[in-house]
Amino acid sequence: MSTVPLYRFAHARAGDKGNRLNIALIAHRAEDWPWLAAQVTEARVLALFAHRGATAVRRHDLPGLGAFNFVIEDVLQGGVNGALNLDGHGKSLSFHLLSLPVEAPAPD
Amino acid sequence: MPSDTMLRIGCGSGFSGDRLDAPGPVVDALIAAGGPAALMLEVLGERTLALAQRERLHRPEAGFEPALIALLRPILARCVAHGVPIVTNGGAANPRGAARAVLALGRELCLPALRIGVVEGDDIRGTGALDDLEPWEGDAGAVLEPASVIAANVYLGAAPIAEALRGGAQVVVTGRCSDPALALGPMLAHFGWREDDWDRLAAGTMAGHLLECGAQVTGGYFADPGVKDVPGMAELGFPIAEIGADGSVLITKPEGTGGVVDRRTVTEQLLYELHDPAAYLTPDVVLDITGVSIAEEGPDRVRVSGARGRPRPERLKATVSLPGGWLGEGEISYAGPNARARAELAGRTLLERLRMLGLERGARLDLIGVVSVFAGDAGVPAGSEALAPSDLRLRLAVATGTREEAERAVREVLSLYCCGPAGGGGVRTRVVDRIRTLSFLVPRERLSPRVTLLDLAEATA
Numbered sequence: 001m002s003t004v005p006l007y008r009f010a011h012a013r014a015g016d017k018g019n020r021l022n023i024a025l026i027a028h029r030a031e032d033w034p035w036l037a038a039q040v041t042e043a044r045v046l047a048l049f050a051h052r053g054a055t056a057v058r059r060h061d062l063p064g065l066g067a068f069n070f071v072i073e074d075v076l077q078g079g080v081n082g083a084l085n086l087d088g089h090g091k092s093l094s095f096h097l098l099s100l101p102v103e104a105p106a107p108d
Numbered sequence: 109m110p111s112d113t114m115l116r117i118g119c120g121s122g123f124s125g126d127r128l129d130a131p132g133p134v135v136d137a138l139i140a141a142g143g144p145a146a147l148m149l150e151v152l153g154e155r156t157l158a159l160a161q162r163e164r165l166h167r168p169e170a171g172f173e174p175a176l177i178a179l180l181r182p183i184l185a186r187c188v189a190h191g192v193p194i195v196t197n198g199g200a201a202n203p204r205g206a207a208r209a210v211l212a213l214g215r216e217l218c219l220p221a222l223r224i225g226v227v228e229g230d231d232i233r234g235t236g237a238l239d240d241l242e243p244w245e246g247d248a249g250a251v252l253e254p255a256s257v258i259a260a261n262v263y264l265g266a267a268p269i270a271e272a273l274r275g276g277a278q279v280v281v282t283g284r285c286s287d288p289a290l291a292l293g294p295m296l297a298h299f300g301w302r303e304d305d306w307d308r309l310a311a312g313t314m315a316g317h318l319l320e321c322g323a324q325v326t327g328g329y330f331a332d333p334g335v336k337d338v339p340g341m342a343e344l345g346f347p348i349a350e351i352g353a354d355g356s357v358l359i360t361k362p363e364g365t366g367g368v369v370d371r372r373t374v375t376e377q378l379l380y381e382l383h384d385p386a387a388y389l390t391p392d393v394v395l396d397i398t399g400v401s402i403a404e405e406g407p408d409r410v411r412v413s414g415a416r417g418r419p420r421p422e423r424l425k426a427t428v429s430l431p432g433g434w435l436g437e438g439e440i441s442y443a444g445p446n447a448r449a450r451a452e453l454a455g456r457t458l459l460e461r462l463r464m465l466g467l468e469r470g471a472r473l474d475l476i477g478v479v480s481v482f483a484g485d486a487g488v489p490a491g492s493e494a495l496a497p498s499d500l501r502l503r504l505a506v507a508t509g510t511r512e513e514a515e516r517a518v519r520e521v522l523s524l525y526c527c528g529p530a531g532g533g534g535v536r537t538r539v540v541d542r543i544r545t546l547s548f549l550v551p552r553e554r555l556s557p558r559v560t561l562l563d564l565a566e567a568t569a
Contacts, residue, residue: 015381064399
């Protein structure tokens with residue numbers, strides 16, 4: 001086991017609707033999906049975005065696509081039309097999720 | 109596959125700020141392929157529509173996407189000559205005004221038989237539907253004061269677009285409609301799918317969703333050097349979907365263009381701005397992508413199958429735009445020895461000045477070079493003190509109720525030239541009015557979408 005950023009195993013894209021952010025997280029290799037599912041939990045993602053005011057996280061699983069869709073509430077300071085952050089859409093936050101530390105299983 | 113069982117839909121623009129020369133290679137590829145085809149141009153943002161509505165108050169002939177004619181000029185004659193209809197939401201707040209501008213372009217380009225389809229009915233101000241709104245789940249508790257509404261538009265579906273195309277329109281101009289409808293409309297017109305053929309509508313909607321952001325499915329907004337490399341970023345090919353009569357979907361791009369279409373680009377875009385993947389609500393169908401599979405069939409050719417559909421929602425989403433106060437922004441750079449301390453002193457000075465002026469509420473500081481977008485709503489995070497980069501930009505952002513307050517606040521950044529720490533430079537300030545948007549749901553029966561066909565021949569006569 002070694003601790004590495006999620007970035008090593010997945011890629012991501014963020015989108016916004018109002019004060020709600022979604023981040024699609026996609027495993028580079030389908031075989032990594034199960035252990036990513038065990039580690040990248042709603043609770044951990046909520047904690048990762050706590051400093052942005054996140055109130056809830058819902059993870060939708062898409063194992064057939066090797067993907068997850070995280071829907072994060074209240075993280076955009078009201079949304080792009082009210083936020084004072086330079087990135088009011090939260091588009092850059094996909095890479096914040098990818099900075100989450102994960103414990104990678106040892107290679108076979 | 110025989111051409112009459114396949115329709116190609118290209119996308120030449122994925123948002124209101126997209127590359128103006130993107131449609132050309134897509135149109136060339138559609139014409140070279142030879143079969144039935146259509147081109148969609150998605151150019152309408154939420155803010156765009158509200159700004160357009162405001163502009164129309166001052167100039168009644170305005171209020172549509174300013175770049176629409178620049179996008180159409182290089183491609184319109186070729187599309188008309190080869191029977192490739194163009195579908196765009198560039199009508200914004202004034203689809204009829206946009207149609208008249210396109211007719212004028214047709215006259216200039218000597219296209220005497222040009223026929224434009226205009227889709228209206230998305231604008232619900234003054235219709236009574238405004239009194240019958242229910243807040244969308246993401247804006248629960250929102251209360252609307254009708255008098256302050258700048259714009260109120262419902263997302264219409266694909267049926268009026270299909271009607272315009274069946275009526276022979278070579279260009280269809282809409283205001284607000286769901287983005288995937290720009291692709292689904294041509295499919296309905298071409299294949300004659302029933303409006304309750306939910307799985308085919310779902311497949312078409314999924315294709316439209318993959319196309320609607322243009323290059324975001326062909327390698328745009330994707331590149332990460334060394335991890336996800338994309339060739340030819342300066343000449344990205346915009347997407348083309350090959351749609352079968354049975355609802356099969358294949359995503360590709362014009363040959364000889366930059367970019368890439370593979371499992372990863374398609375997966376990122378499939379999930380873009382999606383919430384529940386089992387229930388993507390559109391005016392035409394509820395799309396379920398949980399059973400979708402993505403297969404690479406060849407270089408830059410990806411098959412996407414397994415979309416399922418359920419009956420369309422009875423209530424449609426409406427975006428309501430309201431005045432949102434003012435935003436003032438000011439920036440100043442500090443570089444070289446002790447840059448961070450000088451920038452932070454400037455920040456403390458600014459906050460003190462704003463307190464003296466009673467404008468400190470709703471102010472935020474960023475220290476670009478230490479943190480520009482990842483900070484919380486309070487600005488520069490704790491624990492970043494150890495970072496001492498030597499080229500920094502201090503940013504003030506402030507939300508105010510009036511323009512005067514915003515101007516007064518950002519003037520304090522300018523004042524740092526003579527009153528701030530040593531060596532500050534490169535001040536830029538900006539004050540803009542803001543528009544707040546809320547989403548509501550409107551019962552379908554309150555709406556009456558209208559299709560009008562305008563002919564250049566008649567307009568000229």
